Amino acid sequence: MTPLTRFKQFLFKLWRRRGLSVGGAIALLIALILYTVPTLQRPPRTDLQRDLFQGVQYDRTVLDSPRPLVIHTLTIDLTVPGVRLIVSPGDPDHPGQTRAATTTDFLRQSRAQIAINGSYFYPFIENTPWDYFPHGGDRVYVLGEAIADGIPYAKPRTDWHPVCFGPTQRMQISADTTCPPDTTQALAGLPRLLISGTLPDRSANRKPYARTIAATNATGTTLWLIIVDGKQPFYSTGMTLMEAGQWAQELGATDAIALDGGGSATLAYETPDGPKLLNAPIHTKIPMTERTIANHIGIYTKPWD
Structure with a gap:
């Protein structure tokens, strides 16, 4: 039985159990359409490995245990000539803030080859597909230190550890709340999932969730960017924090941190x-719908000839 069939049966049972009115049935049908059409556009639940660009390998890993999971892993060799990372800039007229954009909009505007979501931010509202904030161009506050092209635009905060990139394109996850003085690009996250090869005890948070993870090796020459899809029953319901740290460790990382997820x-x-x-x-509970967010990590690299 496919996930879509299961979802339809769930809605039908809900309809019968609650004795919905005609108006309720119409609303239920609209919700079914809004959910069904995008689910057909999701990446298939099949493993995939490909060299995406020079210095960048992409892996899609599909698991059914301990729950349905679809994991997307970028392995980026920072020593490859032409590989360069950027962070979305701040709003120069409003310190600590950015102009929100979707990831694909940022990719289009920056003309990078790859983009992934970045910092946690506020304010944020997600009530319905028509009642949410921010929209494109709205100003939002970034949490934790953020630096773009050597220009700091968000201040450090307690417990928020930044991912720092220097002029030599080496990466480190700072043990402090600030980056080294020569940092050119940075944004922050929490919690740290892997510290010098050791997994902190995150067992108190057992909630599977959609995750974005940044990880690196001991020399800062390899960057892993990991997305775990979540909040989508029968397709991918997400990882716990402990599982996310273990995944980064199995890839070969020594340090990892969670960026904004969900x-x-x-x-x-x-x-x-x-x-x-x-x-x-x-x-807004609709698959394949992008959230407008505060900032991003962009990767410039070269295509294969």
């Missing part, structure tokens, strides 16, 4: 036909 978790890449999504983001 409906913000989005991974996109450039194609000859424009930006395409590699994962299945979910915003």
Whole structure:
């Protein structure tokens, strides 16, 4: 039985159990259409490995245990010539703030090859497909230190550890709340999932969730960017924090941190036909719908000849 069939049966049982009115039935039908059509556009639940660009390998891993999971992993060799990372800039007229954009909009504007969501932010509202904030261009506040092209635009905060990139394109997850003085690009997250090869005890948080994870090796020469799809029954329901740290460790990382997740978790890449999504983001409970978010990590690299 397919996930779509199960979902239809769930709605039918809900209809019969609650004795919905005609108006309720129409609303239920609209909800079914809104959910069904995008589910057909999600990446298939099949494993995939491909060299996406020079220095960038993409892996899609599908698991059925301990729950349905679709995991997207970028392995980025920062020593490859032409690989360069950026962070979305702040709003120069409003310190600590950015102009919100979707990941594909950022990819299009920056002309990078790959983009992924970044910092936690506020304010944020997600009530219905027509009642949410921010929209494109709205100003939002970034949580934790943020630096773009050497210009700081959001201040450090207690417990928020930044992901720092220096002029040599090496990466580190700071043990403090600030980056080294020569940092050119940075944004912050929490919690730290892997610290010098050791997994902190995150067992108190057992909630599976959509995750965005940044991880690195001991020398800072390899960057892993990981998206775990979530909030989508029968397709992918997400990872716990402990599982996310274990996944990064199994890849070979020594340090890892969670960036903004949930409906913000989005991974996109450039194609000859424009930006395409590699994962299945979910915003306002509609799959394949992007959230407008505060900032992003962009990756410039070269296509294969």
